[in-house]
Amino acid sequence: MARAATTSDVFNAIAEPQRREILVLLRAGERPVTEVARELRITQPGASKHLRVLREVGLVRDRKAGKQRLYGLDARGLRPVHEWTGGFEQYWNESFDRLDAYVQDLNRREEND
Template sequence: MGAIADPVRREILVMLRDGRLSAGEIAGRFRISRPAVSRHLRVLRQSGLVRDELVGRQRLYELDARQFTQLSAWLAQFVQPHGWEQRLDALETEVYRTRRRRRARGAADEAKENTA
């Protein structure tokens, strides 16, 4: 996602993690111009990472968690499990292997009964 490539946009996302903020509140936390912050907000809105709502004269921004689920799933491919996560992965593999063996054994036993 190119939208999170810029550090200002990442910082905006962190700010919005705790709840909705107006464009003015967001811009007030940066040393860059308000129009520059507005451009960053537009990129985040167009990417679907944030949504906005006009409330009176204020435009409020908030995170759109649905997009983060997809992003998180994509990023997971780059994270190697550590410690107990790795052991759980190994356990899961063993459980599936055992289930396959039992099914195969059950199918073979059933085939023997049908031919006898």
């Protein structure tokens, strides 16, 4: 089965590790493409390509600032990812609760021996 285009949705866009790194980098604030490229040790054309994909799916916004273009995080675009992963929160909480109960049971057994 062919993989969907990276610009088809947020999930496909963030499947690429460097794009996730760009999002982390942009959490600290707006940056020009040259700084993104330097920080991630990738080429400027490579950074531009990743930023374009992130912009097209709504995770990054850009604005003109003098002669350069600044890119910033638009975290509202992560809502579908947050909602999807949030569905697993109950699963993990229940798993950790079971693990905690098991460890407490082991500790009680050790104390009684």
